[in-house]
Amino acid sequence: MPVIVLEARDFTSPLFLVRTWEVLSSCATFSLVASLEHSESSTFRMFCMFTWCFFFTLTLLIYILSVIQFHSLIPISWKNLTMTVAVLGALMCLSASVVFPWILINHRSPSAHSVAAAVASCLTFLAYTSESYVLCSQAHEQRGYMGSMPGLLKILQLWGGCQMVPLFVEAVHAEDKEINWQLWVSGFLYGVCVLMSLVTMVVILGDFAGQCLLPFDRFLAAFSLIGVLLYMVATVICFTKILQLRENGHSHTPDLVIIETAVASITLLAYTVDLAFAIKLLCDRNHT
Template sequence: MAVIVLVAKDFTSPLFLVRTCEVLCTCTTFSLVASLDPSELQHLSTFRIFCMFTWCFFFTLSLLIHTLSIIHFHNLIPVSWKNLTVTVAVSGSLMNLSASVLFPWIVMNHHQVLPRSVAATVGSCFTFMAYTSESYILCTQAQEQRGYMGSVPGLLKIVQLWGGCQMIPLLVPMIMHRWQTCVTSTAYGVCILTSLVTLVIILGDFAKRCLLPLDRLMAGFSLIGVLLYMVATVICFTEVLQLTEVGQSVSNKSKGLVIMETVVTTVTLLAYTVDLAFSIKLLCYRSHT
């Protein structure tokens, strides 16, 4: 029979404090946004749903991790705990950064700024800082404690998944209007799928069960990501150049979406390129040993 062991030092550790802050801030933020009238943000409902999903999803994950850490039941979960905590912390930091940027953008596009909207934005910023603090604490631990996802290649894979997730709210409003959007959506979808497969392999400790060696599989996924994001980046920059043409009537909302997509695509392409370089270096090292 499992016994719950509560240690006094667990309630004063930096991880306990930042995780408590994460749970409180995310709960406060999505509660404030949920209390707003949906009709006030109807013109950008996709971004509102994305922000709400981000806060609710990471509130649930953080509460679960926080509870299991306190009662010391995390050893009963059939996942790599050290990789899971780093993944949630870093991805929570990136996703809440996006929500902290997108939600004020939604509010500023509305003619009336409510106090609860401002309070929700502040709460989202505090949430981002809390997740960033946890990421720093976990990534500065010893390699044995932080696992693969706390290393540079692991962090790059989290950035890749984050980049793919950002494309969902950016492309949904205009996915049926241009053939370029269909091409880039397919590229982003394939990369999100490969990132999820990588995450499942790492968190589930399935590396030894893979049909291919893990290092070659990761290199293949990185190469696919580089090729697909190169295509997407070229399309994005072409659209940016088209926006600068004289006499083209494009709304400010569409311009903002294209610019944001271009920035995120470029950052994600850089992450895939660096990750591919690490994978090639590892393959060359192992071939000479």
């Protein structure tokens, strides 16, 4: 099969330009961070590096496949994949752009390389945000399910679960040998929700909705309901930690507890709104 490349006008399209921006800025970001000297390994530093490298790799593959027009040969919903990578990349790079300067302030005096890396990370976030806007401005048929409000909420749910991974690892390290039951319960709840989000993404990106044992709308509604219940418990545990710290005489609540509570609350809101959309869809179909 001959290789088909884009036409000349496609190389000046907004989508092609923002993807070029993403590849260059993400490559510059992790290259600058890798050149920094660091005496100890940090969970959040590894999280930031993973974010930049992972989305650089995904974006580069999408970039190449879109240029040579081979995406039609991949057994994946291309419009849902590109939307998921763009929106999730924007959210994850936003997190990295906040976490990385926080690491610099807490652990070392900023250098020229570290400041440049922080600026490059912010530019990467802006690039993915721009692509998300370009894709969302397309017609509904072109942006697919992940470009709809329920799809964007599912990306937000996956983002929330991804934020809990480094927070849980850092909490385990901080607790040392005295790991309380709240930490393990929270870790279990977050793990189940991340697994559900990944299963949902695989079904949507692989176009496996027709092969599910249950109707796909009921499948999504069930996952949303489970997510609401689990994150309700997780959010209650987070606020309980804050109250316990205050009762024990801690005038300053640790940053990790505040971040975990904020992310859990945002993710709970995403699951709740998504459940409302799922129930509305089920009611509309039953009436028809």
